[in-house]
Amino acid sequence: MAAFSIFNVAGSAMAAQSQRINAVASNMANADSVAGPDGKPYQARQVVFEYAPLARQANASLATANLAGGGLATQMASRSAGLGGVRVSSVELSDAPARQEYRPDHPLADEQGYVTFSNVDPVAEMVDMIAASKSYEANVEVFNTSKSLLRKTLTLGE
């Protein structure tokens, strides 16, 4: 039903934004880490968002089931086309150069005395976190507004 898929839209956005905040948390936690288990410095994670149309999978069965009936199903499919949520298509590793510090006494220093840290930019991560949390809040508001409107619709005429 069309009225309830708004929750899927807002919910998918909340899930995607929380995954973005998780990536930021992982990056911030590893901002000063020197080398992971594989011996390489930590690379910053960045989630990539992608538009995820809801209409296709929701109405695909309806459209095929009513193919002979024509009219209504195709009309519904076309009405919901262009609506959809968001999903995380991939998590990319940042290619930014790793931070190097001259610390000859450090146990993990190389021959020249440099220690390689992760390539996390804490300032950019903080900005990303704030942006993600604001987007999350906006979607929570969409969810709550739609919920109260639907609740009022259910008691229509009373």
Added chain:
Amino acid sequence: MSFHQQALGLRAERQQVLATNIANADTPGYLARDIDFSATLAKATAGNAAAGPLALNTTQAGHQAASGAGLSLGADLLYRVPTQPSLDGNTVDMDVERVNFADNSLHYEASLELLTGKIQGLRLAMQSENS
């Protein structure tokens, strides 16, 4: 009654379009969509008189033509003209979307109130005098 029904359906649909925009505010390459409410409503109410999507087929000379209103909204999804597009090709302007969302919610509630008033009026008219 039918007018408010159409308006309410259209408001619900627009609400969903705006929710999609807000959800995809950070999606690279996403283009903000919207529907022209008044034009679509005018089309929907005008299309009510003509044969709707639930019209009966007439295959015999004796058949009478009948049309159902259905929900023949058929809203055209348009693209919003970006005022300040971002570098990743996203044209969602959060301020515009939030304002439109609040505006649309309020109008939805108004339509709901009007429908409630109509239903209550009808219910009052149907009640017997001495109850």
